[in-house]
Structures are given as C-alpha cells and as structure tokens.
Amino acid sequence: MEQQLTYTMPRIGDKAPDFDALTTIGQLNFSDYNKGSWVILFSHPADFTPVCTTELSGFAKEKEFFAAHNTKLMGLSIDSIHSHIAWVNAVQEKTGILFEFPIIADIDMKVAKLYGMLQPGESETSAVRAVFMIDPEGKVRLIMYYPLNIGRNMEEIKRTLLALQTSDTNKCAMPLNWEPGKKVIVPAPKTIKALAERKSSNLEMVDWYLALKSI
Template sequence: MEEQIISMPRIGDMAPDFEAVTTTGKIKFSEYNKGSWVVFFSHPADFTPVCTTEMSGFALEKDFFANHNTKLMGLSIDSIHSHIAWVNAVNEKTGVLFEFPIVADISMEVSKKYGMLQPGESETAAVRAVFIMDPKGKVRLIMYYPLNVGRNMAEIKRSLLALQTSDEYSVAMPLDWQPGDKVIVSAPKTVEELAERKKSNLEMVDWYLAKKSI
C-alpha cells in the first residue's frame, strides 16, 4: 500500500493563505493575520467533550490574547450551521461565548493545506493542531496533539510570550522559561566578542552560555 504523504507548512514558512466561511463571516487569512499574531487551532468535531473544554479555554483567555496583539481562529471539518449551533449551545449551557472565528472546512481544503488531517489518527477529523503566526504571516511554532489529549493552554500562552520576547530583545529562552525569568544571550562569534563577553556583567555558566535579565 502506497504511503500517503502529508503536506504541512514548516516553521519559518509563510502561512498558507485561504478564504473561508467562518462563524464571524467570510475571512481571507492573510488579511486577518496582517499586523497581528494569530493562534490558529483545529479541533476534531463540534459537540464533542474535549473540544468544548479547549474552545472554552481559548474563549476565556480572549483578553490575554488581545492584550498581546494576538487573534484567535479555530477550525473543524463541520458545516457553518453546526458551528453556529455549537457556539449557541455552549453559550446557553455555560455562559461562555466563542467570539473568535471558527472556520467551516467541510471540503477539508484548509485542513489539508495545514497538515491537520493525519490518516493514522483519523481520515475524517482534524487532529488538535496549533499554529502560531507572527504579524508578517510567518509560521513561528507548531504543536500537534492526538484526538484524545487536550492541549495545554498555559504552554500555548508561554510559547507566544517567548516568541514575542525573543523578537523584541533578540534573545533565546532556556528550559521552562517564564516571563520575568532570565534569558539567554547569543554566543560570541569572534575572539573579540569572546573577550568582551568575559568582561561583561552577564551571568555566565560558560563562555557560550550566558544569561541576563530584561
């Protein structure tokens, strides 16, 4: 049996553009993404328990994302009518409203562009993918979860802040970095830079591993 090759964007690629019907109207992704970060995530199906907890989690964090210049967008292989009914049902039962757009991807066109369909897991439902795009439309981070494991909202938020901090200060983040922790400074690339590094006030584990507060 011939192995099926899954097409998906990679970190550093420009996010695949698309136009789609969503719960907030028709959207062209490149326009939606322009000038802001986007967290684009897929879920297997409407009216399912794990997905309801996840989508509610994103909805409850809307102020956090808005305060960090980040838009949200969901997707599943369901109709717009199913999406609207689900949004309404969750709002009526829990008081949580999904205000971000949810893409209706009945044709699976967008799911295929983003590698959200993985036949080994399911041929009819998108896996739990998370893509973080920067304001220039570039894919900066990708996470995949199986159908039966919900995502970690704290890690999604932490990763977004790490990316934004790295861009702003041209630094890297160590293991388990949290906002306020020290960051890693790039290693010297010349003997002259090494000499300057040794005279600096940086916290040095070794010449190639130095940290600072920002």
C-alpha cells in the same frame, strides 16, 4: 497493499499558506486577518465533543490575554457552518462562555489539508489538535500537534507565545521552562573580541557560550 493518504504541512519559518474560508463571523481571507497581528490558528476534531468543548472554552476565557498581546484566534474543524453556530450557541447557553473568535467551517477539508491537520494514522475525516502560531509578517513560528484524545495545555500556549514575542523584541533565546520574569539567554559570541567583552561583562556566565541576563 492499501495506499495511505499523505498531506503536506507548512514548516516553521515558512510563509503561512493563504486561504479564503467561511467562518462563524463571516467570510474571511487569512492574510487579511493576519495583517498586523499574531494569529493562533488551531484545529479541533469535531463540534459537540467533550474535549473540544473544554479547549475552545479555554481559548475563549483567555480573550483579554490574547488581545493584550496583539494575537487573534482562529479555530477550525471539518464541520458545517450550521454545526458551528449550533455548538457556539449551545456552549453559551450551558456555560455562559461565547466563542467570539472565528471558527472555520472546513467541510471540504481544504484548509485542513493545506495545513497538514489531517493525519490518516489518527483519522482521515477529523482534524487532529494542531496549533500554528503565525507572526504579523505571516511567517509560521511555532507548530504543536496533539492527538484526538488529548487536550492542549493553555498555559503552554500562552508561555510559548510570550517567549516568541519576547525573543523577537530582545534578540535573545529562551532556556528550559522560561517564563516571564526569568532570565534569557544571550547569543553566543562569534569573534575573539566579542568573547573578551563577554568575559568582562556583568552577564551571568555558565560558560563562554551560555550566558544569561535579566530583561
């Protein structure tokens, strides 16, 4: 019986694994790059492929949004640095879009294995489309996985980043389909006194455990 390879991956709440890697902007240490800012680390299957070109172009076009929200980008695929540079150059020449964020040349698959981006049922040589959102403390806060043939949703990536940051700032939770400007969920009361205070508050009460407010 053929043995299937398996790789571990960090979980939500874990410290993001640190690494050193060669990227399109030079040699980088991840924890240094992460220090003081959010990082979205994302992988793509291969350079010079159509879905990946649309995705990385999408990230590049949102440069100002991510900068405004203290978020750095870092891409990865199991390609050489020369392939990355040639692809970056080709996309800029054809579309005018420049991938200014670093793209890891993970030819030895070290980072892909460290983050569980290689999933043998999909491919043993190409990374799936993974997204890791890592906060300024270096903690993994959100993980998304997409198969090789399905592109990510940039609006959802932006929405979830804002939801995480808003939740941290306001100590609240986000309801279904939350977007900036919509009401947030207030943590449920844990004492009888807190319950009484909630009943007499100005919160929008659905039930004692579900209350919303504007921020």
